[in-house]
Amino acid sequence: MDLLIKNGTIITAAETFVGDIAVNDGKIVCVGMNLPVVAEKVVDAAGKLVLPGAIDAHTHLAMPFGGTVSADSYLAGTRAAACGGVTTVFDYPMQRKGFGIIETVEARKAICDVEACVDYAFHCCITDLNDGAILDEFEAAVNYGITSFKCFLVYKKEGMMVDDGTLVKVLLKAKEVGAMTNIHAENPDLIDLYTAQFLKEGKTSAWYHYMSRPEFVEAEADKRAVHWASSVEASLYLVHMADKEGLEAAVAAKREGHDIYIETCPQYLEFTCDVYKREDGRNFVCSPPMKGEESKEALWKAIRQGAIDTVATDHCPFQSYEKDWGKDDFTKIPNGCAGVENLYPYMLSAANEGKITFNRAVELCSTNPAKLFGCKQKGSLAVGKDADIVIYDPYKDVTISVSNMHSDYDHTIWEGKKIHGYPVQTYVRGKLVYDNGDFVGTPGFGEFVKREPRK
Template identity: 75%
Template sequence: MDLLIKNGTIVTSTGSFPADVAVEDGKIVSIGKDLGTEAKKVVDATGKLVLPGALDAHTHLAMPFGGTISADSYLSGTRAAVCGGVTTIFDYPVQHKGETILGLINSKKAVLEEEACCDYAFHCCITNFNDGEILDEMEQAVADGITSFKCFLVYKKEGMMVDDGMLATLLLRAKELGAMINVHAENPDLIDLRVEQYLKEGKTDAWYHYMSRPEFVEAEADKRVVHWATHLNAPVYIVHMADKEGLEACIKAKEEGHELYVETCPQYLEFTCDVYKREDGRNFVCSPPMKGQESQDALWLALKSGFIDTVATDHCPFQSYEKDWGKDDFTKIPNGCAGVENLYPYMLDAANSGKIPFEKVVEVCATNVAKIFGCENKGEIAVGKDADIVIYDKDKDFTISVDNMHSDYDHTIWEGKKLHGYPVQTYLRGELVYDNGAYVGKPGTGKYVKRIPKK
């Protein structure tokens, strides 16, 4: 036996219980009481929770956007991930005209093979069919374990947007292949109209980023996605849900039995649009933006009620001097915020304070992600699964600061956030990679996760 974690409380999506966990060759081989002490390494987890590693289903590492590249490389982003208890990230490479899916993915894999500190998977963003070549190539991509593809209903001027016809075509093609389409839903024409209006009126600070794409602008696109997916009888996954009206449309479709999944992010659960009135409001600019209190309350209620399936981060940080490009013009602010290292600690803090059960955190940050996206060896503390394990100290106080994070950015929207409880160790396939504040792994140990399509 390679590793034995003793005397902890195991948390699953359905319950918690005291037990030991035995690991061999990177897999969980036994779970039970009093498994002995015969192991190369024995860890005493008395008084602590033993959790499956989280899967962050939404990251943008080393992503060209807004005239620059997101601040976290594959090395620093995945290093930060494991230091927050995330053992698998899903990245979003963006395919452009002339590029193939597999050509793009393989170029990213080549970097990750050298740099990845956690395991990794991909959702490929499709922006151009290349005269039908992409539709044909999707079959091989699915065979290679890429079972989800993303569409932007925004970023028209950047050449990333798909229209309704392209969305419908991709929904049907993915359904045919046992794959799924992920959608960023906002209405680009309303955004452009409102941006033009505010700039003409000299309203240029960060508040008008929110005002240019408020609740109803996101909601219209959410409802359009629900309309097409339900009428085409195709599964769909709506990313970074932030508004009440769109959420309600998703809930109605789910109650009617449609295969529709909803993701939200910690920033929408923690902050409201009031942050854009702050002097440093530009640092909070992301799309969709944080919304009003009514939407935030609806998100928490849906999370507790089981209508939100996953919580992910949309991790896409930029340096403060890059955010400052938009100090006098919100349209020049690179869109995105940090979060991958904060996901699990933030959600577990919510559980530790009694807002939601610990089992719910495991469900939306680990188990559901693995099930929805076909990661058969991830997401649970169970025999036969990868030994991606987080040990969590419910009594450890922690204050988030850019100085104790493990990314390459120079600021964080989470600065000063106090958490009660924090991960103290992370194991990736049985190997210790994070230990009490320090990254102790080796870049390049992360592996590609080949996912299983739906049957």
């Protein structure tokens, strides 16, 4: 046997019990109490929690945006993931006019083959149907292992937005081939209207990024996306949900039996729009922006009630000098914040503080994304699954700082955040990749996760 983790408190989405986990050839081969196993490596996890590795279902690594490229390469982003207990990341390659889905994905996969420190999967952003050729490629993409496609209802000027008709075509084709449609929902026309108004009035601080994209601007697009998906009986995954009104519409559709799923992010659970009034408010600029206290509380309530399905990060950091491009004009601020290393520690700290259970944290960050996106070998500490395992010390306190993170960015919105409890080891398919503050993995070790279609 390669590895035996013994005496830990094993946490799954459904169970909590003290036991041992035996690992061989990257797989979990036995789970039980006092296992009579001889292993090459034995880890005593007494007093600690043993969890399935997290799956960050929403990252943007090495992503061109706003006149630059996001600060974390695939190497840096997946290194940071490992150090936060994330054992699988989903990235979003951007299909452009004239390019196919598999072609787009393979260009990114080639980089991951060399750089990825944890396992990885892809959603593919659809920006142009190429006269229908992209829709014809959906089935081949699903067979390749890409079982989710993203559409933007915003970023018209950047050439990323799809109209309602295109969205419905994607929803229907995805439904036909067993794929999920992901949606970034904001109303571009209202954003453009308010942006032009504020610039004309000389209102250019980061606060007006929020004011140009307030709650109802996101809510309208949330409702529209839910309406189309419900009407054509297709699956829809709403990414980075941030507003109360849109959340309530999505939850109502779920309760009516529609195939609607909701993701939110730690930044919307921690911060409100007041951050945009700060001197460094530009560092918090992301889209959608953080909203008001009422929306934040609604998100926490939905998490506790089981209405939100996943928590992911939308990890897309930029360097501070790039954020400074918009110091006097919010429209020039590259949109995005760091988060991949903070996802699991943040949600597990919330559990440690009693906001949710540890089982719910595992469900949100590991088990649910594995189920929703067809990662059959991930998301659980069960026999036959990949040995993606996190050992967590519930008594270890960490104050987040850019100096103790493992990315390539030079600042973080999480600076000074105190986390109660912290991962001390991360294993990817049985290999130790993070050990007590240090990355000990190998770039290129991460493997492509070929996903199964939806039933």
